[in-house]
Amino acid sequence: MSEIWYNSIAMNIKKLVKPGVYSLKAYQAKEIPCKIKLDANESPYGFRDFYNVLRSIKTNRYPDPEAKNLRKIIAKEFSVKPENILQGNGSDELIYYLIATFGGPVLFPEPTFSMYGIIATALDEKTLPVALDGTFDLDIEKIFNHLKKENPKLIFLSSPNNPTGNCFSSEKILKIIEKTTQKSIVIIDEAYQPFSSKKGYIPLLNDYENLVIMRTLSKIGMAALRTGFLIASEEIIEQVNKVRLPFNLNSFSQKIACEILKKKELLGKYIKSICNERDRLFKEMSKIKGVIAYPSEANFILFKVENSEMVYKSLLKAGVLIRNMNSVVNDCLRVTIGTIKENNIFLEELRKSILNTRN
Numbered sequence: 623m624s625e626i627w628y629n630s631i632a633m634n635i636k637k638l639v640k641p642g643v644y645s646l647k648a649y650q651a652k653e654i655p656c657k658i659k660l661d662a663n664e665s666p667y668g669f670r671d672f673y674n675v676l677r678s679i680k681t682n683r684y685p686d687p688e689a690k691n692l693r694k695i696i697a698k699e700f701s702v703k704p705e706n707i708l709q710g711n712g713s714d715e716l717i718y719y720l721i722a723t724f725g726g727p728v729l730f731p732e733p734t735f736s737m738y739g740i741i742a743t744a745l746d747e748k749t750l751p752v753a754l755d756g757t758f759d760l761d762i763e764k765i766f767n768h769l770k771k772e773n774p775k776l777i778f779l780s781s782p783n784n785p786t787g788n789c790f791s792s793e794k795i796l797k798i799i800e801k802t803t804q805k806s807i808v809i810i811d812e813a814y815q816p817f818s819s820k821k822g823y824i825p826l827l828n829d830y831e832n833l834v835i836m837r838t839l840s841k842i843g844m845a846a847l848r849t850g851f852l853i854a855s856e857e858i859i860e861q862v863n864k865v866r867l868p869f870n871l872n873s874f875s876q877k878i879a880c881e882i883l884k885k886k887e888l889l890g891k892y893i894k895s896i897c898n899e900r901d902r903l904f905k906e907m908s909k910i911k912g913v914i915a916y917p918s919e920a921n922f923i924l925f926k927v928e929n930s931e932m933v934y935k936s937l938l939k940a941g942v943l944i945r946n947m948n949s950v951v952n953d954c955l956r957v958t959i960g961t962i963k964e965n966n967i968f969l970e971e972l973r974k975s976i977l978n979t980r981n
């Protein structure tokens with residue numbers, strides 16, 4: 623009896639859910655136990671000791687809805703005005719806000735960060751994934767075709783790109799921005815720009831009114847805070863701000879982010895060490911027979927092996943968690959740069975597992 627009741631409810635819910643949402647699978651962010659966590663592009667270096675900050679927080683009061691102090695610090699860092707900054711509960715939330723504000727179609731290269739497609743689908747907007755070329759660069763001809771036929775409202779370009787690690791050619795990015803003036807908003811997702819040797823796009827904001835830059839604190843040691851930013855013209859910020867939930871960034875995140883961002887020297891030191899380790903890891907991985915490592919401008923390395931499932935599992939068995947990208951790029955795995963010690967253990971276990979899977 624109770625089972626029948628339950629089933630009929632379930633049937634009705636299916637009919638009630640929006641088709642886009644129904645077609646989705648929940649994002650897999652489950653925690654896999656491991657000794658060494660190199661799967662989520664986090665920094666191996668965290669920050670601690672915020673007793674004074676915590677003491678100043680009034681738990682009975684709402685957070686500053688405008689995150690004034692934090693936006694001021696970010697504005698100064700990037701030489702823009704606070705009016706050019708919008709704070710998000712992670713840049714994930716800002717992707718949501720952008721699509722809610724402008725709608726679709728939403729164009730993005732493939733493979734790239736999965737949230738562009740997931741959020742567009744959840745909001746019932748059309749997605750236009752465009753395959754990258756053989757060098758993981760933008761396929762400008764295919765993109766221009768889509769621009770002509772589909773007139774996308776939003777174009778998301780993650781550069782450096784996740785999971786491939788490379789920056790897209792800046793000539794191609796500029797061509798896309800110029801071609802779409804007055805027609806589309808181009809968002810450059812600079813989540814990994816702190817690790818890149820190539821120039822970022824913030825200086826171009828004055829030249830192109832359809833350009834938006836997205837940044838996050840997640841990859842430089844503050845993933846726990848869920849804090850990201852849009853940097854754009856006041857006109858764009860004003861529109862997106864209308865869909866922002868009033869208290870989207872909690873007091874703890876605002877205050878702790880302000881504290882950590884003051885430690886510029888330490889932040890810089892950590893980023894430098896991650897970049898050095900990335901370059902060392904790339905060289906060492908490239909020496910292993912049966913491993914093709916792809917050059918990276920980010921805090922992770924994508925690499926190809928003969929049997930990615932087996933290598934992934936054997937590393938996990940040894941306590942090293944990386945990301946299996948096989949469903950996105952054939953036989954590819956993605957490893958986040960850790961501490962020197964973590965990277966050495968990863969290298970050793972990778973060598974072992976390659977030997978084992980080859981025999």
Ligand SMILES: *Cc1c(COP(=O)(O)O)cnc(C)c1O
Binds near residue numbers: 715813838849
């Ligand atoms: C990790 C990542 C983000 C998400 O950042 P949050 O600020 O943690 O939401 C955005 N874009 C890309 C390309 C990423 O890899």
